[in-house]
Amino acid sequence: MAEREQIRKPAPSPREQSVEESPPASERGSDIKAQLDDLLDEIDEVLETNAEDFVKSYIQKGGE
Amino acid sequence: MAVPKMLGLETEYGIVHRGASEPNPISASSLLINAYLIAHGQAPEPGRAAVGWDFTDETPGNDARGGAPAGSLAPEIETHLVNAVLTNGARYYVDHAHPELSTPECADALSVVLYDRAAELIAARSMEAVRMLLPPGEEIVVYKNNSDGKGNSYGCHENYLVSRAVPFSRIVTGATAHFVTRQIYCGAGKMGSETSGMRLDDAGYQLSQRADFIEEEVGLETTLKRPIVNTRDEPHADAAKYRRLHVIVGDANMSQVATFLKVGTTALVMALVEDDAMPREFRFATPVAALRQVSRDRHLRQPLELADGTTVTALGVQWELLAAARAYLERRGADAVGGEVAHLVVARWEEVLGGLERDPGELAGQIDWVAKLRLLEGFRDRHGLDFQDARLRALDIQYHDLRPDRSLAARAGLETLVDEAAAVEAMTEPPPDTRAFFRGRCLQRFAAEVVAANWDSIVFDVGEGSLRRVSMTEPARGTVAHVGDLFDECDSAMELLRRLGSAGA
Numbered sequence: 001m002a003e004r005e006q007i008r009k010p011a012p013s014p015r016e017q018s019v020e021e022s023p024p025a026s027e028r029g030s031d032i033k034a035q036l037d038d039l040l041d042e043i044d045e046v047l048e049t050n051a052e053d054f055v056k057s058y059i060q061k062g063g064e
Numbered sequence: 065m066a067v068p069k070m071l072g073l074e075t076e077y078g079i080v081h082r083g084a085s086e087p088n089p090i091s092a093s094s095l096l097i098n099a100y101l102i103a104h105g106q107a108p109e110p111g112r113a114a115v116g117w118d119f120t121d122e123t124p125g126n127d128a129r130g131g132a133p134a135g136s137l138a139p140e141i142e143t144h145l146v147n148a149v150l151t152n153g154a155r156y157y158v159d160h161a162h163p164e165l166s167t168p169e170c171a172d173a174l175s176v177v178l179y180d181r182a183a184e185l186i187a188a189r190s191m192e193a194v195r196m197l198l199p200p201g202e203e204i205v206v207y208k209n210n211s212d213g214k215g216n217s218y219g220c221h222e223n224y225l226v227s228r229a230v231p232f233s234r235i236v237t238g239a240t241a242h243f244v245t246r247q248i249y250c251g252a253g254k255m256g257s258e259t260s261g262m263r264l265d266d267a268g269y270q271l272s273q274r275a276d277f278i279e280e281e282v283g284l285e286t287t288l289k290r291p292i293v294n295t296r297d298e299p300h301a302d303a304a305k306y307r308r309l310h311v312i313v314g315d316a317n318m319s320q321v322a323t324f325l326k327v328g329t330t331a332l333v334m335a336l337v338e339d340d341a342m343p344r345e346f347r348f349a350t351p352v353a354a355l356r357q358v359s360r361d362r363h364l365r366q367p368l369e370l371a372d373g374t375t376v377t378a379l380g381v382q383w384e385l386l387a388a389a390r391a392y393l394e395r396r397g398a399d400a401v402g403g404e405v406a407h408l409v410v411a412r413w414e415e416v417l418g419g420l421e422r423d424p425g426e427l428a429g430q431i432d433w434v435a436k437l438r439l440l441e442g443f444r445d446r447h448g449l450d451f452q453d454a455r456l457r458a459l460d461i462q463y464h465d466l467r468p469d470r471s472l473a474a475r476a477g478l479e480t481l482v483d484e485a486a487a488v489e490a491m492t493e494p495p496p497d498t499r500a501f502f503r504g505r506c507l508q509r510f511a512a513e514v515v516a517a518n519w520d521s522i523v524f525d526v527g528e529g530s531l532r533r534v535s536m537t538e539p540a541r542g543t544v545a546h547v548g549d550l551f552d553e554c555d556s557a558m559e560l561l562r563r564l565g566s567a568g569a
Contacts, residue, residue: 048458059214
């Protein structure tokens with residue numbers, strides 16, 4: 001898997017500035033994490049009860 | 065010179081008729097749409113059909129490359145199925161075995177988000193309306209995804225108006241660079257693989273619903289051997305001035321931010337191509353393989369091989385395109401790419417690339433594949449599931465359920481960009497700043513006299529013996545600024561036609 005190393009471009013990029021300019025993203029991220037447990041409770045309630053049958057019967061014709 | 069980017073989405077929805085002994089997706093789709101048209105007053109009067117679609121100008125077999133290569137198949141048009149024009153300027157119809165809704169033409173990416181959200185609401189209201197008509201125990205359910213997980217795909221197509229003066233080969237090169245790499249924020253996420261011979265990592269998850277179904281670099285097909293760049297040459301506008309880039313490679317998005325970026329960045333990249341301002345060519349050694357490789361690389365690390373022997377990551381390409389788009393706006397302004405909204409696109413683009421580079425998990429409130437992966441991993445850990453478990457596959461599908469009480473995307477804490485009340489209004493009101501305004505107003509005011517409509521014309525029957533066709537080959541005309549007063553001043557279709565004279569809308 002040696003070819004998986006990331007190749008970093010030498011060209012200057014805007015990513016350094018972007019770290020300082022976008023703190024809201026990480027704040028939003030931590031808020032969202034705190035809500036995950038509530039969310040999973042809700043998923044337990046609304047998820048299709050017979051998942052196996054549901055997935056098996058979800059068949060679509062190709063479109064476009 | 066870049067032409068103003070008129071934009072639109074055409075979304076085919078997955079459909080399930082629950083509780084039916086012999087479900088038929090075509091009749092279920094017809095029933096769904098008719099139930100909506102009747103319940104929401106979009107069928108003009110009892111006994112009269114909704115305003116139909118006019119196929120006179122449809123030429124989906126025209127190929128942008130000139131003569132199409134032997135063996136390529138043009139899509140067929142089915143004219144016998146439900147096919148309605150809505151008062152917001154949209155088209156709601158049965159395509160193959162799916163309900164499909166095309167947004168009206170929009171002048172910027174935020175407007176596309178608004179009309180895409182309106183389309184979701186129309187689908188939800190359609191499901192409510194059809195429930196009243198079905199026997200107890202039956203229900204028709206609509207999903208906004210692109211795959212059934214069993215090798216069948218249906219599309220969310222995008223449209224961009226571009227200048228006819230640009231050589232199509234240049235569009236292909238620029239579009240390919242963007243389409244291969246934009247999945248990192250446009251992907252809707254998918255459990256499993258539908259391509260033989262390509263393995264997924266141990267999480268069994270990929271960024272895109274659609275990448276498995278893309279098999280060619282360039283082509284006319286949409287139902288088999290699907291290409292990265294589709295060559296359908298059907299501008300629905302003045303063909304001497306315009307092309308319509310018809311994009312079939314993308315996923316349908318539940319996240320408004322993802323839709324905003326998908327359409328907003330692609331409009332910018334098309335302007336870069338038109339004005340020869342691309343940072344470089346990014347010619348991939350094997351574009352289709354690169355597309356699939358990006359979809360399977362949720363750590364966003366893998367280098368993609370370029371034809372010149374160098375490599376670049378998907379993030380690297382996107383950073384370069386962003387820098388070029390920002391320079392473009394500074395140098396040429398934003399008139400051709402949605403005005404002020406283009407600056408919002410660039411700001412969000414940068415924020416999202418930064419997040420993806422640091423930790424994609426930061427973007428669970430903005431990007432579908434990240435939001436879905438968080439639900440899948442959380443659910444898996446809570447219940448100690450194997451990644452093959454059917455409950456995870458069910459969760460994947462139900463993320464895209466458009467019933468408000470069942471949708472998992474609606475519960476995932478996704479940021480919204482448009483006001484819900486505005487989206488409700490957009491279900492019936494056309495956008496003010498494209499020709500869709502003219503189409504929508506005609507249907508609101510004079511539906512009884514409109515025989516048929518399509519993207520670039522409306523046909524009236526005002527009882528004069530012959531039908532009157534109003535041509536709309538200029539997508540930026542027919543706006544509220546052009547014809548708003550005219551509608552206020554006209555009491556009848558006859559008067560409207562007289563005032564329009566031979567000038568068109």
